[in-house]
Amino acid sequence: MINRFSPPPIHCQLWFANLRIPVVTSAIYHYSWRKKWGYTSDEFLQPYLITCPIRPANSSTNRTLIPKSVSLIETYCSNATNNLPIRYNQQFITKKEDFAVCVKGLDFMHTDISVRLVEWIELLYILGVKKIFFYQFDVHPNISKVLNYYQSRQLVQVTKISLPGTLPNLPGLRHSFLESHRPVKRQNEIIPYNDCLYNNLYSVQYIIPLDTDEIIIPLIHQDWSQLMTAVRKVSQTQEESHYASYEVRSVYFFDDVNYNDTNKPSAANISHTLGIPSYLHMLQHVYRSGTYLKVGWYAKSFFNTDHAVTIHNHILLNCFGRCTKYRINNTLAHVQHYRKDCVKELQKVCQNTYRKHILLDTSIWKYKAESMQKTSNVLTQLGLLTL
Structure with missing residues (x-):
C-alpha cells in the first residue's frame, strides 16, 4: 500500500550472488484497483504492485540470472535502506497442482464459525483443492483450533496479517474500523490475495479467491x-486456447428460506429424512434464489497463474498480455453463496428480485456421504461436535 494515488518514480537495486555491485533498473507500478470504484485520493492508502525488470546479467551469453534480493531506492544512485530476499521456487517444482484457494483476512473475533469452516474445508478437498491459504486478523479460539488442525497436516497455510501504515491494529479497534470502513477493507484485501498468487505462481495452475x-x-x-477439463475444451478457439480467467456466476442460498406447506416440504425435513446432521449448514440449505446475480456481479473465478499479474476478489486487474475471460455457463457450475440476506448494495431489490422465486437445488448432495463422514470425523476429533 502506498500513501498517494500517483507515486513518484523509483528504482530497483537487484542483488546477485556472483556480482559485487547491484544492477539498477526502473521500477514499474501496477495499480491494483479500479478508478471507477472510488477512494482514489491521497487520503487513502492505495494498492500497487511494484515490479522490477531484470536485464540479462551476462552480456556475453545473454543469460538472465536470478537475483537473491532487491532494494527500492528513490534515485539511481541512492543508498539502499531496505532489502527484501527473493523467493524463487520454480526450479524445485516439476509439475503444477491444479487448484489452490485463497481466503482474505479472517476477522471473527467473537463469532464462532468453526463447525461451518470444517464442512467448507472438507468439501473443497473433495472438489480437488490441494491447499487452502488463509490470511488471519483475529479469530475465535475454536477457529484457531480448526486451522491449527489442518495446518499440522499441511493442508492449509495460515498467515497472520495486520493493517498497513497508521491504520488501527488493536484487535477490537481494528475489527470496528473494518466494519465501518468497507471500502478501505476492500482495498486492503488486495494485499493477501496477491501474496497468495505470488506464493503459488509456479506451483498451482489456478488460484481461486x-x-x-x-x-x-x-x-x-x-x-x-473434470469441470475445467470440459470448460477448456468448449472454450478453445483459434484465437484463445487458454484464458486468463474462467468466471463462475453466483446465486444466493438464503439461511432463512424454508417451504413449510404440504406441497413443498421444508429443507430441514428433507435433510432429516436423508440423515443429514443439523450442524452441516451447506448440506442442510438446499433452497436457492431462482434468479442468478447478474453476469459479472459478485462472481468468482479460476485465475490462471500463467497470465495473472494482479488479482481482485472477483476479477483480474492486470495480466501478462490481455486479460482474457471466459464465462462458464451456469448449467455447468455456479457459486453457491450462503447468506442471511443480499449484500448491502442489493438490499432495495432483494425481496422482489432474489427472494420472490425460490427453487430446490440439491446439487451439493452428490457429495453428501463423503462430506458427512469426513466433516463429522474432524469435528469429533476436535471436540467441536455437540451431540
Whole structure:
C-alpha cells in the first residue's frame, strides 16, 4: 500500500550472488484497483504492485540470472535502506497442482464459525483443492483450533496479517474500523490475495479467491478438475486456447428460506429424512434464489497463474498480455453463496428480485456421504461436535 494515488518514480537495486555491485533498473507500478470504484485520493492508502525488470546479467551469453534480493531506492544512485530476499521456487517444482484457494483476512473475533469452516474445508478437498491459504486478523479460539488442525497436516497455510501504515491494529479497534470502513477493507484485501498468487505462481495452475460462505459447485461433473477439463475444451478457439480467467456466476442460498406447506416440504425435513446432521449448514440449505446475480456481479473465478499479474476478489486487474475471460455457463457450475440476506448494495431489490422465486437445488448432495463422514470425523476429533 502506498500513501498517494500517483507515486513518484523509483528504482530497483537487484542483488546477485556472483556480482559485487547491484544492477539498477526502473521500477514499474501496477495499480491494483479500479478508478471507477472510488477512494482514489491521497487520503487513502492505495494498492500497487511494484515490479522490477531484470536485464540479462551476462552480456556475453545473454543469460538472465536470478537475483537473491532487491532494494527500492528513490534515485539511481541512492543508498539502499531496505532489502527484501527473493523467493524463487520454480526450479524445485516439476509439475503444477491444479487448484489452490485463497481466503482474505479472517476477522471473527467473537463469532464462532468453526463447525461451518470444517464442512467448507472438507468439501473443497473433495472438489480437488490441494491447499487452502488463509490470511488471519483475529479469530475465535475454536477457529484457531480448526486451522491449527489442518495446518499440522499441511493442508492449509495460515498467515497472520495486520493493517498497513497508521491504520488501527488493536484487535477490537481494528475489527470496528473494518466494519465501518468497507471500502478501505476492500482495498486492503488486495494485499493477501496477491501474496497468495505470488506464493503459488509456479506451483498451482489456478488460484481461486473464496470467502468461507461460498463454494463453486459443478452441476454436471464430479469435481473441479473434470469441470475445467470440459470448460477448456468448449472454450478453445483459434484465437484463445487458454484464458486468463474462467468466471463462475453466483446465486444466493438464503439461511432463512424454508417451504413449510404440504406441497413443498421444508429443507430441514428433507435433510432429516436423508440423515443429514443439523450442524452441516451447506448440506442442510438446499433452497436457492431462482434468479442468478447478474453476469459479472459478485462472481468468482479460476485465475490462471500463467497470465495473472494482479488479482481482485472477483476479477483480474492486470495480466501478462490481455486479460482474457471466459464465462462458464451456469448449467455447468455456479457459486453457491450462503447468506442471511443480499449484500448491502442489493438490499432495495432483494425481496422482489432474489427472494420472490425460490427453487430446490440439491446439487451439493452428490457429495453428501463423503462430506458427512469426513466433516463429522474432524469435528469429533476436535471436540467441536455437540451431540
